[in-house]
Amino acid sequence: MTDLRKAVERFWAAAEARDWAAFADTLSEDVVYTLPQTRELISGRERYVRFNREYPGDWHLRVERVVAEPGQVVTWTHFTVGPEEMDAISFFTGDGAGRISVITDFWPEPYEPPVGREHLAERY
Amino acid sequence: MTDLRKAVERFWAAAEARDWAAFADTLSEDVVYTLPQTRELISGRERYVRFNREYPGDWHLRVERVVAEPGQVVTWTHFTVGPEEMDAISFFTGDGAGRISVITDFWPEPYEPPVGREHLAERY
Numbered sequence: 223m224t225d226l227r228k229a230v231e232r233f234w235a236a237a238e239a240r241d242w243a244a245f246a247d248t249l250s251e252d253v254v255y256t257l258p259q260t261r262e263l264i265s266g267r268e269r270y271v272r273f274n275r276e277y278p279g280d281w282h283l284r285v286e287r288v289v290a291e292p293g294q295v296v297t298w299t300h301f302t303v304g305p306e307e308m309d310a311i312s313f314f315t316g317d318g319a320g321r322i323s324v325i326t327d328f329w330p331e332p333y334e335p336p337v338g339r340e341h342l343a344e345r346y
Numbered sequence: 347m348t349d350l351r352k353a354v355e356r357f358w359a360a361a362e363a364r365d366w367a368a369f370a371d372t373l374s375e376d377v378v379y380t381l382p383q384t385r386e387l388i389s390g391r392e393r394y395v396r397f398n399r400e401y402p403g404d405w406h407l408r409v410e411r412v413v414a415e416p417g418q419v420v421t422w423t424h425f426t427v428g429p430e431e432m433d434a435i436s437f438f439t440g441d442g443a444g445r446i447s448v449i450t451d452f453w454p455e456p457y458e459p460p461v462g463r464e465h466l467a468e469r470y
Contacts, residue, residue, distance in 0.1 A: 258433060260459040262467040273466045287437065289413050289420045296413045296420040298437065309382065311435050311452055313411065313422065328435055330454040335384040342397045343386040 225320030227290035230297060233314075233322060234285050237274060246271045250323040257327050270325075279303040283310075293318075349444030351414035354421060357438075357446060358409050361398060370395045374447040381451050394449075403427040407434075417442070 229248045236245035246267055255264040255273070264270050280303065287298040295314040300307065310329055317323035335343065353372045360369035370391055379388040379397070388394050404427065411422040419438040424431065434453055441447035459467065 256470070257459075257467075259454050259456050261456075261470050262459050262463075263470045264467050269466045273463060276463075276466075278462075287418075289415055289418050289437070291413055291415070294411075294413050309452070311454075313413070328433070328452065328454040329457075330383050330435075330452040331457075332383050332385075333453075333455075335381075335386050338402075339386075339397060339400075342393045342400075343381075343388050346380070346385050346387045 226293065226295050226314065226316035226322070227288065229316070229320055229322055230288065230290070230295045230314050231285070234283060234297065234299065238283050240275075242271055242275050245274065248322055250317045250319075250321045253321075253323055253325065255325045255327070257329075259329060292316075350417065350419050350438065350440035350446070351412065353440070353444055353446055354412065354414070354419045354438050355409070358407060358421065358423065362407050364399075366395055366399050369398065372446055374441045374443075374445045377445075377447055377449065379449045379451070381453075383453060416440075 233245060233248040236248065249267045249270065251267050253267050253270055255270050256262070264273050281301055283299050283301050285297055286300050289296045293316050297312050299310045299312065301310060308329060310327055313326040314322050315324035357369060357372040360372065373391045373394065375391050377391050377394055379394050380386070388397050405425055407423050407425045409421055410424050413420045417440050421436050423434045423436065425434060432453060434451055437450040438446050439448035
């Protein structure tokens with residue numbers, strides 16, 4: 223179970239390197255990927271690797287933060303696609319054999335702060 | 347350092363109970379709260395408690411998931427405000443004395459899936 227953090231680190235390094243063989247090697251054959259914001263679900267290693275391989279744009283990522291327990295890991299990653307920047311938060315669950323079996327991704331977007339809290343919050 | 351997970355669990359239970367004394371007790375006096383999506387920052391326990399106490403609406407929360415290391419914790423919480431539902435992802439850092447010193451919150455919103463990946467993704 224303790225290998226999951228390393229698997230997740232290899233997952234992101236392989237994605238950035240477009241090394242799809244190394245990327246696939248971090249995944250369970252029956253990996254399930256979900257995006258709660260769009261309610262999309264992708265099942266299986268082959269489809270999920272293809273989803274990443276086909277993802278459009280010259281995207282690059284850096285890992286901002288990793289929080290890991292033996293069986294689950296969360297990452298905060300920062301993506302750039304040309305001038306565009308975005309953050310992703312990903313929850314990973316392991317299969318007990320050091321591979322990733324479940325990934326749940328969130329892609330929060332910028333928004334304007336609601337009025338009425340300017341007395342408490344500053345902008346940065 | 348090992349108390350941070352418990353502090354975070356008390357933080358969410360106290361928020362749901364509107365027990366602002368218990369809530370404040372989980373926080374460092376110089377706690378810093380940031381919202382990267384709006385680039386808002388709130389400094390200090392008093393202001394941050396007030397921000398939560400004044401937050402409008404009859405909101406309720408349940409904790410969906412906790413991932414904890416000794417010095418940092420991530421939670422995925424689900425909020426309801428009447429018929430509205432939303433998820434929050436919160437990164438917590440501890441002050442080494444069992445209190446929360448940094449909180450970074452993300453509030454991802456639903457969006458329509460981009461076209462061109464219907465051959466890989468199903469909707470749920």
